[in-house]
């Protein structure tokens with residue numbers, strides 16, 4: 001095996017990817033699987049999940065779908081127990097599920113706030129804690145939580161989403177600090193604007209896209225493949241000395 005392959009080798013690893021029926025999660029699952037990892041695909045949307053798993057047949061690794069609401073503690077516990085039976089362990093956890101419920105600062109309700117914290121933050125706590133503890137027990141593992149540039153800059157109608165992602169990054173650092181000496185790294189990626197189901201309604205508006213592009217120095221809205229390389233870095237030997245960090249992957253959106 002050459003040095004490049006050794007640094008980024010993921011073959012034979014077991015990776016659990018949440019939000020695996022969505023844009024960034026599905027792309028991560030496909031790339032990992034194409035590189036020889038066995039991937040446990042987790043999503044709340046059973047139909048889309050089955051379709052994604054079917055699409056991945058024939059790739060180098062195995063793809064196994066699990067329908068699970070990541071915000072439900074008993075479902076996540078059940079998922080963990082199922083995985084402990086077979087395949088028995090997880091090497092890499094990518095938490096890529098998430099929702100947005102846009103509401104202006106003038107109108108947002110406590111309920112709209114709570115939902116975002118439950119689905120985008122508490123759920124990542126559950127997965128990181130329950131799957132992460134199986135990693136510390138084995139003495140190895142890598143966790144990558146998908147945050148957002150919304151945790152770093154103010155964007156309209158985003159109070160609830162920004163709070164969930166800011167909390168996610170702080171939580172990532174704290175898990176990383178406690179587990180760094182036990183072989184488990186915990187990091188986050190903060191993507192900037194990316195074309196997925198998450199954003200497709202916004203990006204249907206030409207005016208919105210035109211204004212957005214003015215704020216992205218790279219001059220392009222990312223596609224999921226533009227994000228996945230950074231997830232691979234944090235999941236493999238190449239990222240061995242990185243923990244507790246949030247890597248901003250945004251074409252320069254937050255630097256101007």
Ligand SMILES: NC(=O)c1ccc[n+]([C@@H]2O[C@H](COP(=O)([O-])OP(=O)(O)OC[C@H]3O[C@@H](n4cnc5c(N)ncnc54)[C@H](O)[C@@H]3O)[C@@H](O)[C@H]2O)c1
Pocket residue numbers: 018019020021022023024025042043044045048068069070071095096097098099119123146147148149190191192193194195196197198199
């Ligand atoms: N697309 C962007 O511009 C962008 C930018 C920054 C951050 N992000 C983040 O990236 C991550 C992935 O988003 P995406 O763009 O791929 O969105 P997406 O909507 O395409 O995919 C998200 C997936 O999460 C699943 N999901 C939602 N709630 C769930 C739950 N409770 N349990 C299990 N699965 C659930 C959905 O069914 C969906 O398949 C999210 O955390 C999002 O906040 C996206």
